Each structure stands twice: as C-alpha cells, then as structure tokens.
Amino acid sequence: MKNSCKRTDEIVTSMRIGITPDADSHLAECEECRAAVSAGDWMRQFSNLGREEVPVLPDPRRIWLMAEWQRRQRSSPGRMRLIDCLQWAAYGIAAVAPAIWFTFRWPQLVQWVSTLRGGEAAWISAGSSPVLWTAVALGGITTLVTLQLVFAEE
Amino acid sequence: MMMLENGVIVATGVLPGVSGARRPLTIAELESCYALHARPLWAYLRRMSGSAVEADDLLQKSFLRLLEAPLPTLDEAGLRRYLYRIATNISIDSFRSMREGEMARAEQLPVDSSAILRADMQRMFERLKPRERALLWLAHVEGYDHQDLASMLGVGAKSVRVLLFRARKKLQQMMERDGRKVPKR
Numbered sequence: 001m002k003n004s005c006k007r008t009d010e011i012v013t014s015m016r017i018g019i020t021p022d023a024d025s026h027l028a029e030c031e032e033c034r035a036a037v038s039a040g041d042w043m044r045q046f047s048n049l050g051r052e053e054v055p056v057l058p059d060p061r062r063i064w065l066m067a068e069w070q071r072r073q074r075s076s077p078g079r080m081r082l083i084d085c086l087q088w089a090a091y092g093i094a095a096v097a098p099a100i101w102f103t104f105r106w107p108q109l110v111q112w113v114s115t116l117r118g119g120e121a122a123w124i125s126a127g128s129s130p131v132l133w134t135a136v137a138l139g140g141i142t143t144l145v146t147l148q149l150v151f152a153e154e
Numbered sequence: 155m156m157m158l159e160n161g162v163i164v165a166t167g168v169l170p171g172v173s174g175a176r177r178p179l180t181i182a183e184l185e186s187c188y189a190l191h192a193r194p195l196w197a198y199l200r201r202m203s204g205s206a207v208e209a210d211d212l213l214q215k216s217f218l219r220l221l222e223a224p225l226p227t228l229d230e231a232g233l234r235r236y237l238y239r240i241a242t243n244i245s246i247d248s249f250r251s252m253r254e255g256e257m258a259r260a261e262q263l264p265v266d267s268s269a270i271l272r273a274d275m276q277r278m279f280e281r282l283k284p285r286e287r288a289l290l291w292l293a294h295v296e297g298y299d300h301q302d303l304a305s306m307l308g309v310g311a312k313s314v315r316v317l318l319f320r321a322r323k324k325l326q327q328m329m330e331r332d333g334r335k336v337p338k339r
Contacts, residue, residue: 008319009299009300012293012294013297016297032319035322035323035326036322038322038326038329039290039294039321039322039325039326040293040294042275042325042329043290043291043294043295043325044294044295045275046201046272046275046276046279047197047201047291047295049268049271049272049275050200050268050269050272051197053200053206055193055196055200055206055209055210057188057192057193057196057210057213058210058213058214060181060184060185060188060192060217061181061185063184063188063214063217063218063221064179064181064184064221066214066218067217067218067221067222070218070222071221071222
C-alpha cells in the first residue's frame, strides 16, 4: 500500500458528515482510503469510550496565580533575589537564635533539668553537650527543611 | 491581547503603546477560555497519556504556557488550535523524558466491559509514537486538516500527509493483529 490516493482526506471527511455514493464506490477499490476510514472509526470509538468520565479539572484561578508568580519572578529578578535572600536570612536567624539562646542559657538549662529529674540529669554535663548540640542541629535542619517545603507550597 | 466578546474569548493583538509586550490575561478571561477548551483538551491529553493524573498535569502546564507565551492575534478557532499545539508539544516533551511504559500504570484496573475495551484500546494507542497519537487524534477526533496539523506539529503539510499515512497504517496493522478487521465496503 502506497501513500498515493489524493482523495483520502475528502473520503475521511465525507465519512464524518455522511457518505456519498461516489465516496462509497471509491472506498470499494481504494485500500488506502479504507485504512484511513477504519482508523477514523477506531479513533472516534476510542474517543467516545469514557466520555462519561467527569474529570475534576485543575482550578484555573490557581493556574493564573502560578503564571502571575512566574511572570513576576521573570520581570523583576532583582526583587526576587532580595526576597530569596530575606527568606534564607529568616531561616538563618531561626537556626542561629536558638543556638545563641542555648549558649547563654546553658547553665540555667542544666540547672532547670536537674531540678526536674534530680540527680539523673547529671549526664547533661559539659562532656555530653555535643550529643545535645547534634540533636539540636538535626532538629533545626529538619525544621528548616519543613519550613522550606511549606513556603514552597504556599 | 484577548477580549471577551459575548462571552467568547477573542485575541486582538498586543497592548497598544507597549512595544513587544502583551497584557496578561485576567482571571475572568482565563476562566472563560478554560470553560470553553479545558474539557476537550483534557480528553485529548487523557488519551495521549493514558492517565487522568498525568492529563491534569499536562493541562495545567498547557494553560500556564498559554499565559506565559506571547500570544499571536487569534480568533476563537485559532486560540483552540494554539492550545492544542501547546498541549501536543508539552505532552510529546513529557513522553520523551519518561521511560517507556512508565505512564498510566497507576490507573485503576477496569471494572466493566466498556472499561476493559477502553483499556485495551488505550494500550494499543500507547503503542503508537506520541506524534502519531497526536496526529490521529487531531485529524480524526478534532477534525483538523493537514494545514492545521502542520502548524501544530511544526512540520510541512506534505510531511503531515506522509506521517498520517504511516500512523493510520500502523494502527491498521495493530487492529489486524488484535483481531479487529478493517471493514470492507
């Protein structure tokens, strides 16, 4: 079968709007047009199956807002960089502030924990503080990552 | 620039006095355009991808691209063509970046005969290349002619003829292998 028939499009169209006797007789002798019509029938059957499926389409307002946000990012990269810097500065402050607070309040903290648990809190000594620092650092990192995800989603 | 005329979106050109720029669509304009075109476009993307979730994602990307790209002067039919062109390009790019057979596997198993038939047809359709799928759908379901198809797919009108011929032939061979005989008239 070669791609040779010039009437294929006309025949395919006529099948959609109503076949004429001329198109019908042409179909009887043209294999290419029969294949085209057959493919067309198959495609229409395929498209009709599942028409009852009612999709929950994405909200256009959300799409518009996303586009608007992207447009602003592109139109004012300097401002967006500033916002990024401020965002990272906020994360930095959120991480450093507790660390400073812990550093200056460490003796009081140890004392406070000791009063809660009596002598059992003796392990929170200067020697064991790296364990606590690691825990604080990991907690801080987890918080930052979570905040990053929340801000990104927003 | 697009305007609402009798509830129909019409693109009328760029904003006067703003060289090379266009006014972004308002939410109301987008909603109107969305109401007209989103559902048939989703159906197309659903068949192209074989997955409702993927179709949602591709639909969103298509409208995002519509909002981002400089819009040529278009009437409603032109806008529809333009949207299908964007959607086709995005879906073909998306398929290229995915491993074969990765898509649509998360779909639910069919539960009735209609769903089984649809799943069979979808599987057969997915054996075609993305561009062949797009061509067959746009030509036979949406009814676009060769000229439109050529502009949508970025190829020459003569190439469309050849590509469409090959796609039909491939589909026909699949149908024959699948036991669906080509009707003799």
